[in-house]
Structures are given as structure tokens and as C-alpha cells.
Amino acid sequence: xxxxxxxxxxxxxxxxxxxxxxxxxxxxxxxxxxxxxxxxxxxxxxxxxxxxxxxxxxxxxxxxxxxxxxxxxxxxxxxxxxxxxxxxxxxxxxxxxxxxxxxxxxxxxxxxxxxxxxxxxxxxxxxxxxxxxxxxxxxxxxxxxxxxxxxxxxxxxxxxxxxxxxxxxxxxxxxxxxxxxxxxxxxxxxxxxxxxxxxxxxxxxxxxxxxxxxxxxxxxxxxxxxxxxxxxxxxxxxxxxxxxxxxxxxxxxxxxxxxxxxxxxxxxxxxxxxxxxxxxxxxxxxxxxxxxxxxxxxxxxxxxxxxxxxxxxxxxxxxxxxxxxxxxxxxxxxxxxxxxxxxxxxxxxxxxxxxxxxxxxxxxxxxxxxxxxxxxxxxxxxxxxxxxxxxxxxxxxxxxxxxxxxxxxxxxxxxxxxxxxxxxxxxxxxxxxxxxxxxxxxxxxxxxxxxxxxxxxxxxxxxxxxxxxxxxxxxxxxxxxxxxxxxxxxxxxxxxxxxxxxxxxxxxxxxxxxxxxxxxxxxxxxxxxxxxxxxxxxxxxxxxxxxxxxxxxxxxxxxxxxxxxxxxx
Amino acid sequence: xxxxxxxxxxxxxxxxxxxxxxxxxxxxxxxxxxxxxxxxxxxxxxxxxxxxxxxxxxxxxxxxxxxxxxxxxxxxxxxxxxxxxxxxxxxxxxxxxxxxxxxxxxxxxxxxxxxxxxxxxxxxxxxxxxxxxxxxxxxxxxxxxxxxxxxxxxxxxxxxxxxxxxxxxxxxxxxxxxxxxxxxxxxxxxxxxxxxxxxxxxxxxxxx
Numbered sequence: 001x002x003x004x005x006x007x008x009x010x011x012x013x014x015x016x017x018x019x020x021x022x023x024x025x026x027x028x029x030x031x032x033x034x035x036x037x038x039x040x041x042x043x044x045x046x047x048x049x050x051x052x053x054x055x056x057x058x059x060x061x062x063x064x065x066x067x068x069x070x071x072x073x074x075x076x077x078x079x080x081x082x083x084x085x086x087x088x089x090x091x092x093x094x095x096x097x098x099x100x101x102x103x104x105x106x107x108x109x110x111x112x113x114x115x116x117x118x119x120x121x122x123x124x125x126x127x128x129x130x131x132x133x134x135x136x137x138x139x140x141x142x143x144x145x146x147x148x149x150x151x152x153x154x155x156x157x158x159x160x161x162x163x164x165x166x167x168x169x170x171x172x173x174x175x176x177x178x179x180x181x182x183x184x185x186x187x188x189x190x191x192x193x194x195x196x197x198x199x200x201x202x203x204x205x206x207x208x209x210x211x212x213x214x215x216x217x218x219x220x221x222x223x224x225x226x227x228x229x230x231x232x233x234x235x236x237x238x239x240x241x242x243x244x245x246x247x248x249x250x251x252x253x254x255x256x257x258x259x260x261x262x263x264x265x266x267x268x269x270x271x272x273x274x275x276x277x278x279x280x281x282x283x284x285x286x287x288x289x290x291x292x293x294x295x296x297x298x299x300x301x302x303x304x305x306x307x308x309x310x311x312x313x314x315x316x317x318x319x320x321x322x323x324x325x326x327x328x329x330x331x332x333x334x335x336x337x338x339x340x341x342x343x344x345x346x347x348x349x350x351x352x353x354x355x356x357x358x359x360x361x362x363x364x365x366x367x368x369x370x371x372x373x374x375x376x377x378x379x380x381x382x383x384x385x386x387x388x389x390x391x392x393x394x395x396x397x398x399x400x401x402x403x404x405x406x407x408x409x410x411x412x413x414x415x416x417x418x419x420x421x422x423x424x425x426x427x428x429x430x431x432x433x434x435x436x437x438x439x440x441x442x443x444x445x446x447x448x449x450x451x452x453x454x455x456x457x458x459x460x461x462x463x464x465x466x467x468x469x470x471x472x473x474x475x476x477x478x479x480x481x482x483x484x485x486x487x488x489x490x491x492x493x494x495x496x497x498x499x500x501x502x503x504x505x506x507x508x509x510x511x512x513x514x515x516x517x518x519x520x521x522x523x524x525x526x527x528x529x530x531x532x533x534x535x536x537x538x539x540x541x542x543x544x545x546x547x548x549x550x551x552x553x554x555x556x557x558x559x560x561x562x563x564x565x566x567x568x569x
Numbered sequence: 570x571x572x573x574x575x576x577x578x579x580x581x582x583x584x585x586x587x588x589x590x591x592x593x594x595x596x597x598x599x600x601x602x603x604x605x606x607x608x609x610x611x612x613x614x615x616x617x618x619x620x621x622x623x624x625x626x627x628x629x630x631x632x633x634x635x636x637x638x639x640x641x642x643x644x645x646x647x648x649x650x651x652x653x654x655x656x657x658x659x660x661x662x663x664x665x666x667x668x669x670x671x672x673x674x675x676x677x678x679x680x681x682x683x684x685x686x687x688x689x690x691x692x693x694x695x696x697x698x699x700x701x702x703x704x705x706x707x708x709x710x711x712x713x714x715x716x717x718x719x720x721x722x723x724x725x726x727x728x729x730x731x732x733x734x735x736x737x738x739x740x741x742x743x744x745x746x747x748x749x750x751x752x753x754x755x756x757x758x759x760x761x762x763x764x765x766x767x768x769x770x771x772x773x774x775x776x777x
Contacts, residue, residue, distance in 0.1 A: 100594075113662065113685050114594040137662065139710040146714060146732040146739040153710055171662065173597060173683060176710040180668050180677075189710060209661040213635040213715045243635045244625040244659035333743045334714055335633035 009548050016541040023534040043528070048519035052505050054498040057159060060084035060369060060483045068484070074102055076289065078301045079313065082477065084369040084484040087294070088187070092301045095170075095292045098129065111188055116171035117292045124201070127287035132198055133205045134292060135171035138212035138275070139189045140164070146334045153177045153185035158363040158462055160499025163322045163356060164330035165274040168193035168218075168261070170293045171209060188295055191361030192318040192388070193261075193277030195294040197304070200256045200284040206249040208241050213336045215240035215265050216275065218249060221428060222259035222409050223279050225251040232264040240265055256283040256306070257409020258384040258430040268349045272326055276388045278316050278430070281409070282306055297360040298370055303382075311382040311434070315373055319425075319454065319470055320361075321354035321389035324463075354389065357459040357469035364462070364471040365496040368485060371472045375437045377447060383433040387425040391456065395423045397435070397474060399450035401442055406432035419443070422455060435474070447476035449486040465502050589676070596662075596684040598692040600675040603650060607671055609698030610648035617649050621665055623684075623707065623717065624658030631734040633743070634716030636663070636707065641719045641734050643705075644726075645696050652693045657684035664707040667721055671697055700724035 018029065026033040034040060062084050070080040073093035081087065090109040094102045098119030099112050107114065119129035142151040142162040151162050153176045169188050177183045188194075198204045208218050217240055219232030230249050231237035241247040263275035278297065282290050283306035291302040297316040300307075307314050326349070329342045356363055360371045375381055383402070387393040403419045405412060408430055412418075419442070425431055436443040453460050453471040462468025475486040492511040500506050509518050526532060591598045606613070620639070627637030636659075645651055657663045664683040672678045680694045700723065707717035720730045729737040747753070 104592075113596075114592065115685055137709075141710075143711050143714065144741070146741055146743070149741055152714065171685070173662075173685075174681070175666075175708040177708065180679075185710070211661045211709050211712070213711060242625075244661055246660045334739070334741075335743050335745075336635055336715065337633060338743070338745075 006548070006551050009544055009551065013541060013544045013548065016537055016544060020534060020537045020541060023530050023537060046522040046524055048516050049522045051510065051519070052500055054495060054500055054506065056494055057497040059365070059485055059493065059497055062484065064088070065484070073106060076302060079299070079303070081299050081301055082372060082374040082475075082480055082484055083298065087296065087299075087301055089301065091295065092291060095294075096289045096302050098132075098292075111172050111174055111186055113171045113173040119292075123203075124284075126284075128199065128289050130199075130201065131203045131205075132292070133207065134196060134198075135207045135209055136168045136194075136196075136218075137171050137209050138216055139167055139169045139176065139185075140212060140330065141167065141185055141189060141191065141274075142331065144331050144334050150183060151331060152183050153189055154183050155185045155190060156366070157191065157322075157356060157358055157361065158366050158468060159497055159502055161356065161363070161462060161502060163324055163327040165191055165322070165327060166212065166270070167191055167274050168208075168263075168277055170194055170295065190296055191274055191358060192297055192320060193275060195278035195280060195297050195316045195318070195384075196261065197280045197282060197290040197292055197294065197300075198253065199282050199288050199290050199304070200253055202252065204249075204251045204253070206251065207246055208249070209246045210241040210243055213243050214270075214340065215242050216263045216270065217241060217247065217265055218261050219264040220249065220251065220259070220261050220279060222257070222430070223251065223261070223281060224253040224255050225249070234265055253281045255409065256281045257406060257411075258386070258432055259409050260386055260388075260428060260430060262428075266344050269326065269343050269347065271388070272321075272323065272349070272390065273330075274320065276320075276386075278318055278384060278386050280316075280384060296370060307382055311380045312376075313379070314382040314384070316360075316384050316386075317371070318360055318386045318388055319393055319395075320358040321391070321459070322356040322358065323349075323352040324355045326352060349390075354391070354458070355463045357389070357454065357462070359470040359472050364460075364468050365493060367470065367472040368493075372484075372486065373435070373452065373472065373474045374477050374480060375435070375474060376477055377437050377439060377444075379437045381435040381437070383435055384430065385423070385425060385433060386430050387427055390427055392427070393423075393425040393459075394455040395425060395452070396455040397421055397450065397452050399445045399448055400435060400437075400474065402433040402435045404431050405434050406430075437476070447478060449476070449479050449488050450474040462502050465504055466508075467496065468502065594685070595688055596686075596690060597681070598683075598690055599681040600677075600679055600694075601692050602674045602680070602695055603693045605674055605695075607648065607674060607695055607697040610695070612648070613650050613695060614646060614648045615650070616652065617645060618652045618654065619643055619645075620654040620656065621719075622656040622658055623663040623665065626658060628716050631716060634734055636712050637716040637734060638665075638719050642722060642736055643719065644722045647696055647698050647700075647724045649696050650693055651696060652691060653682065654689060654691055655682045655684065656689040657687055660687060662686070662709055663712070663717070664709060666706055666708055667694070668704045668706075669701070670694065670703065696723045700726055702726040702728060702730060704730055 021028050067086045068081050071078040071089040074097050076093045076096045078089045078092050090106050094110050098117050100118045116135050118133040121131040123130040141155040142164045145152045172188045210216050217232040229238045234240045259279040261277055261279040263270040282304035285305035288305040290304045294300055294316050297318045300314040303314040326347050359367050401419050401421045403417050439446045452474050460469040460471050479486050481487045495501050495511045507518050589600050622639035625636055627639050628634040655665045662685050667680045670678045682692045703721040705719040705721050706713040716734050718733050720733050731737055732739045
């Protein structure tokens, strides 16, 4: 009797499975099914999902638009800037004159400490100071808090993207965040580490004040310096600056050019965390007050005398990449001992892959706020380019072929200079470009809004989502609108100014797609008698399987009782 | 230009003082108050001196921190003028910043002392008339997170703040592995066995 019912259950399971398959797609059971019955009836594909709710930011979140005009502060002529959020001109003046030489009201409009840039003594009598003391601190961005889950001080490279990072920053005063309620980093604490400018022949005292919780040094890559105590290598020239300590670097660079400074402690970790910046030695010229820091890189609002002799304007452009499996480690623990182990011993850079690609500390679309290169026709623009990534940069300018005038701070013989549209820059290499906007079909193809980006395609994405990465634009000023953005003839960019887009929640062409051709697809719904039958059959199948399980249990139970009885007898 | 340069050179060393701000190449003290009485105080009940030292030296006592204060809690009476002596023992910038004070006395509710390098400074404020616990910290990036956090308890206070070294725990906890030493492992095993056997004991006892 029991065997009979089990057999019945197994049979019904087979029959029900076959029925379910038949209802789902008969051609699975018999491939020529439709040849006999004619074609299957039309089934409408599922409807699209409703469009995602986007939290759109303003494309230009301007704070001090008045800072865009040109200024004269304390006798310093500060060029106009077209950036959405330009550099604070008072801070530029303090960097040019020295924080010791500006009046208190100017210093109060900055967030610099009184001793961050001290300039004294015109030793060669050429009208500019020659003893320069520069103080830099080490700041963490998007670090962990033991009190809450948000990161502090917070810094977004693109909408909603907050990778951990470390930077060298000019010595500042006051809070690292905007205030106690707004935990965004103050404007001095940002990627990239601030470019530093000095004049050839200056007595430069660069003081590293290690405000960070790990040891650091500064290696002056390519900058003329003596070896002892100055090379920044903890295995050779000096001891590391431990937390709370400082190290004094004394240099008198003889050769001018675009160089680099970076931390040389656990270089593969510390450099990639962001402790790298441009270090520019300007030619020694009379009355040459150079802008010691260019916070956030980008346009130099007070170019040196030497640069202005040949160029109308100058841009610092620092390319970086971020591997979140390294950078975000600082968000995993508040205990520096655990972090040191995870970063130095567990993280393996040979297995690393870069996720984010930055130009001057931001990825597209935030590059549009800070890193537009705005030009007029027939102008020479100097660009100092640093590749801070671990891969070769294949920088490409749309609409222009620029000339490489210098490699690693050494001028190229003018006869041998190369004009091209893909500039390969090795890791840690610097090139100086002359972007000449003459519409001659070679140097420029005419006015417009022209992209500038790394042509290694991963670098135009943010963790695989495009457009992102280090994409920026060369914009002819007649295309600039009053919001400090380029007026383009292309698609609406507003969808990119949302965290949802970079989380991959928004169809890529959403703003252009009025028909909804490429919307996200919804799921299948129960909408035909076949679907209804299929679900009922599947339910029956579940019931039969349950009964089979029950039969198995009773069988095992009965057997165990039998065994027990036999043993107790 | 050079003349301007020379004149301007002298200015910062004159230690310019604002209404509630002293600033110089040594650092700054901002939003002091020794004049205005907090609401609810009839007079200044007294004067109290406190000294706070800042530096990595004080992190030794608390594993997992890098910077610290000589004291992480200050219990202060109400309506009292507090003269703070702030000493920085490191070769970098440190701050002692109290938050949440009455905004009619301290802009942004903040009393702020900062030293750009090794050294010391003085500053004063008057404690309010209500029981409250205030956050004091160094806001150089990650200094509070890595140990430079204290609480200022006025009167009976209003409960502890989180993650103050030696006083309270973390809300966003760090996780650690288990110590594999024989002592720790055997203690853990004994406790596990205790739990297991008590459970079994009740089971057997109930059957009987």
C-alpha cells in the first residue's frame, strides 16, 4: 500500500514537471513543436521600469563667483579665472607675498597659519625675496570616524564618490571641516597635494610638519638638492618624520623646470594614497614673486615672470588614479596598527587595479567645475602635466596638436620639439605643453569645446561608468556661459551630476532618450492563462515533493524503531 | 613694492588683536569670554585654573591612538571663569577647541585655542548655568579620531560623549581578532563549557 503511494507520488512529480516545461516552452521538450502547431502567439515584452529618481546637483555649485575677476591685492596682479569655483584671490596674494608680508585683513580672508609661507631677504637685490620658508602638513581625506559611519573630513571626487586619500597641504589654521555640522573638508584640504613653486636660486626651507598618524618624508624628485637629510629616502638620507614630528629640507635649486615631490615611505602605498604633488622651479628673473602654492592645481593666477614672457596663461595639471582596495582601507578601522598592517603587508599592489581617475583631484563631471582650460584664439597656454598614476598616460587633446617643450623639467631643443595629439607620459614623468590656439589646421582646428582626456579608455570611466575619469575640456571663451560652464551642442549633462549615475542606477542615455528605447527593463508579469496554469502546476509539484519528503521521513522513522526493537529484544 | 613689503613685514609681529581674537605667528585664541555672564548666572561664582597638555606622549596609555591630551575629562563648576593654560608638546599644530557653548557668548558656540608649534598659551571662558557635557577636541584632520578628544563636564553634565579615550567606547566599533594565547583560549573554552553544561543540567533535571 505504502510503496504504491510512493510510486504514485514519483509518477505525478514526473508528469507535473513535464507539464510545467510544456507550459513554459514546448520547444524544450520537442524542438520541432512549432513546425506542427504554427508559430507561437505574440507576447508583449515587459514594460520599462519607472525612471530612477535623481538627486541632481547644480552643475556649478558656485560659492564666490566674484573671485573669478582679476584682482590686485597688496600690489599683486592676480589673473581672472573662468572656473566655477576659482581660487581665493586673497589666498593667492598671501602665497605670492608670503603670509608674513600680507596685512591681517588679507590673512583673515584665508585659512592659512601665519607661518605657512614666510618670505624674507632680497639677497641678490633683484626685487624679490630669496629666503623662502614653506610649511606643509599631511591631511587625511575621507577617513574613518569612531563615532559615526560617515567619513571625515569628507571630500567628493565626483557625485557620491568618497575614496580615502592623504595629501600634503599648506599649513593652515582652524577646523579641518567646514564647521561642526558640515563635515566636508575645508578648501585647503583636497586632492591633489598642492603644487609648490619656488624660484631658481632661492634658499628654500621646506618644513614637513607631520600632522598625520603614520610616518612620512618628502622626496624632491628631479629638484636640485643636496643628499644629506634632503633626499627623503628613509633607507638612505634621513629618518622618517614620525607623527607629531617635523623634518626640515634645505635646498637651493639651480635648475628650473617642472618637477615633483612625494612621500618616500612605503612609496607604493603613500604615493598612491595621494602624497605626491607638482614642484615647479621657476627661472630666476627680476621682480619674480612666484605663487608658492596653487591649491587644487589648475590655473595659476599669478604666473612667474619667465612664463609670462612666452605665454598668456598657465595651467598645472596633475593626473592621478585610485585603487579603492588600497585607498578605502583607511575607512575599515580607526586603529592605526591595523591600518599599517592592512596597507603595508596585506594589500598587494601587484594585484591592484585602478578604479578612479582624477585630474586635479576630481573626476568628470566635477572636472568641469575646476579644470576647464579656457582659451582665446591665437594664444599660447603653458600646461605643466604630471602623471601621478602607476600606468602610462596617453593624454589626448581634441581639436589641437600641442608642442612638448620640456620633459622632466629639461627643455627640448626647439628644433627637436614634437607636436602631436597623444602625449605619452610615463609614471612620475612631467611634460610641459605649449597649447597654441592658432586656427591653422594643425595647432588648432578652430574655436569650440574640445575634450582633453587620457585615451587609455579605462581612464575615462569612474569604476567602469562613463563618462567619468579624467575627462576635461579645452573651451574657447566665446562658448562659456555665465554659469562658468561650456554651452555645448551635445546632450544635457545634468544626469551626470547625480550619485545615482555613478552607482550605475541610471540608463546611460537617459537624458537623450525621449522614446525610452534604452530604459531599464521591468520583470515578467502573470498576464496569460499559460502563466496562471504554469504557476498552479509548479505549486502542485511543490506539494508532491513535500509529500515525498514526508514519506521518506516516515520510512526512516519506522526503520529506526524496528532497529531499536530488535536490539532491545 | 619693496617699501610696502617692509612695512607689511612688521605688521603680523605686532600681534594684532580682534574683538575676540588674538592671533600671531605662535597660533591663536578665538572667542574668549571673561566679561559677559551666561544666562542664568547672577555673578561669576569663582575662578578656576586648568592646564591641558597636547601631544603624542599622551597617546601611549590608550592603544590604537596616536595623539592625546594629558586629561580627557574636565569637571567644572557652573558660572565659573575658567582660565585654560594650553601646552603643545609636539612639533606640529594642535588645538583645544570646545564646541556647543552658548552662541550669544561664543560665535558658532566655539572657544578655540591653537598653537602652531611647541609652546603654550592662555585663554578664558565662563561656564554656563546648566548641567551639560561639551565636546573638546583638536580638529586638525584625524586628530580627534586618533585620540585628541576630551569632554568638559559642567555641573552634573549631560552624559558621556562617545569614544573619549579612557572614558567611553566607540559607536562605530573597530573589530579585532581573538587572542590565541593558551590562557585566553582555555578561559574561553571553560566559559563555553559552563554554558553548555548548565543547559544540559536543566534538561536532565527536568526529565527526572
